[in-house]
Amino acid sequence: MNGPAVTGPFVLGTALAEREQVGLLRNRIATDGASGGRLRVAGREYLNFSANDYLGLADHGAIKAAFNAGIERYGTGAGASPLVTGYSRAHQQLEETLAEWLGVEAVLLFNCGFSANQAVLKALLGKVHLLWQDKLNHASLQEMGSQLPCKMKRFGHNDMAALERQLEPNRGLIVSEGVFSMDGDQGPWRDLATLAARSGNWLMIDDAHGLGVLGPEGRGTLAAQGVNPACVHIQMGTFGKALGVAGAFVGGSRELVEYLVNFARHYVYSTHMPAAQACAVSKSIELVRAADESRAHLGQLIARFRQGAKAQGWQLGASDTPIQPLLVGESSVALQLAERLRECGVWVSAIRPPTVPVGTARLRITLSAAHREQDVDCLLDALGVCPAVTTLGEAHHD
Numbered sequence: 001m002n003g004p005a006v007t008g009p010f011v012l013g014t015a016l017a018e019r020e021q022v023g024l025l026r027n028r029i030a031t032d033g034a035s036g037g038r039l040r041v042a043g044r045e046y047l048n049f050s051a052n053d054y055l056g057l058a059d060h061g062a063i064k065a066a067f068n069a070g071i072e073r074y075g076t077g078a079g080a081s082p083l084v085t086g087y088s089r090a091h092q093q094l095e096e097t098l099a100e101w102l103g104v105e106a107v108l109l110f111n112c113g114f115s116a117n118q119a120v121l122k123a124l125l126g127k128v129h130l131l132w133q134d135k136l137n138h139a140s141l142q143e144m145g146s147q148l149p150c151k152m153k154r155f156g157h158n159d160m161a162a163l164e165r166q167l168e169p170n171r172g173l174i175v176s177e178g179v180f181s182m183d184g185d186q187g188p189w190r191d192l193a194t195l196a197a198r199s200g201n202w203l204m205i206d207d208a209h210g211l212g213v214l215g216p217e218g219r220g221t222l223a224a225q226g227v228n229p230a231c232v233h234i235q236m237g238t239f240g241k242a243l244g245v246a247g248a249f250v251g252g253s254r255e256l257v258e259y260l261v262n263f264a265r266h267y268v269y270s271t272h273m274p275a276a277q278a279c280a281v282s283k284s285i286e287l288v289r290a291a292d293e294s295r296a297h298l299g300q301l302i303a304r305f306r307q308g309a310k311a312q313g314w315q316l317g318a319s320d321t322p323i324q325p326l327l328v329g330e331s332s333v334a335l336q337l338a339e340r341l342r343e344c345g346v347w348v349s350a351i352r353p354p355t356v357p358v359g360t361a362r363l364r365i366t367l368s369a370a371h372r373e374q375d376v377d378c379l380l381d382a383l384g385v386c387p388a389v390t391t392l393g394e395a396h397h398d
């Protein structure tokens with residue numbers, strides 16, 4: 001079959017060729033399923049150190065059973081957007097569970113974290129407002145921020161002095177992350193809360209990678225750092241990472257949620273997540289709250305990995321979370337390393353620009369409670385046969 005003519009207003013081929021030339025062309029790999037910290041690709045099994053399934057819940061029997069029971073009761077699809085008939089008792093119960101778990105007045109569910117972030121920023125920020133973002137915030141936040149009529153200022157990663165210099169009283173919203181997705185380090189939430197309160201601005205946390213993993217009952221980064229959730233006006237988190245399902249939420253005051261129900265276009269004009277999925281997430285939260293043992297096991301794996309990788313001379317990030325970057329610098333080096341590890345049966349992602357700043361390509365290793373100590377040792381053995389390279393300039397060192 002012939003494709004459409006390649007001439008026209010868009011120069012897709014040129015853009016792709018340019019990406020390929022600098023070694024940044026992306027492609028996808030179809031997996032044949034994953035479970036227990038492993039994945040299958042083209043008939044071969046690998047240890048999977050690339051997933052965000054930090055507690056090993058993505059293939060959990062009780063969550064699958066809750067999903068199935070939800071399908072029996074509610075069917076497979078919500079059938080409509082939430083303001084029409086897509087909002088069910090299952091969604092409502094999940095909102096109530098989340099609100100109680102996280103200490104917020106009210107919660108709203110979204111189909112994914114990307115749209116939750118975009119919806120909040122778009123609904124809140126007008127021309128008169130200012131938006132302050134950590135420069136390592138997720139693409140969903142950066143991108144929407146730069147498209148809005150408000151003025152956006154980006155501060156250096158976790159640089160509170162820089163943020164303080166930029167702040168203007170009573171003008172807008174400060175957004176940062178609980179755990180940074182490509183670095184694994186945490187935002188300084190006590191300081192952020194102080195600066196927000198002192199300047200009369202609102203504060204939003206994206207806790208996609210902290211939720212379930214950190215703090216008592218897995219309540220996330222704020223709980224881990226002892227920050228009162230009342231000091232953070234907007235809490236956002238996702239269900240696709242530690243919770244092992246899919247979807248996202250935004251929590252805060254009742255007034256905020258009522259406002260979003262009325263003004264968040266990604267919420268109003270999108271078919272609601274299936275009720276069965278809400279049933280699965282509710283079950284997942286029940287398990288996550290009781291998963292202290294998994295979190296302790298995960299902590300041991302993290303310490304074991306860091307100790308071993310350090311001894312081999314790798315440059316680690318300042319991370320005590322399951323996200324453990326090995327910083328190598330050049331994209332081509334990161335790709336070669338990932339390839340070598342695959343030959344050893346270990347699946348690790350090479351992360352390159354524009355996902356991370358130029359010159360900071362890395363192996364992004366993620367640990368899961370589904371891994372055993374021997375799995376981490378296999379990873380370290382595989383890394384041990386690769387040279388502990390780094391082509392990073394001095395400027396990038398800790």
Ligand SMILES: *Cc1c(COP(=O)(O)O)cnc(C)c1O
Pocket residue numbers: 111112113114115117138140177181206208209238239240247248
């Ligand atoms: C994954 C992620 C998102 C997006 O969530 P999805 O539900 O996957 O769309 C948003 N923010 C951060 C920090 C993330 O890591």
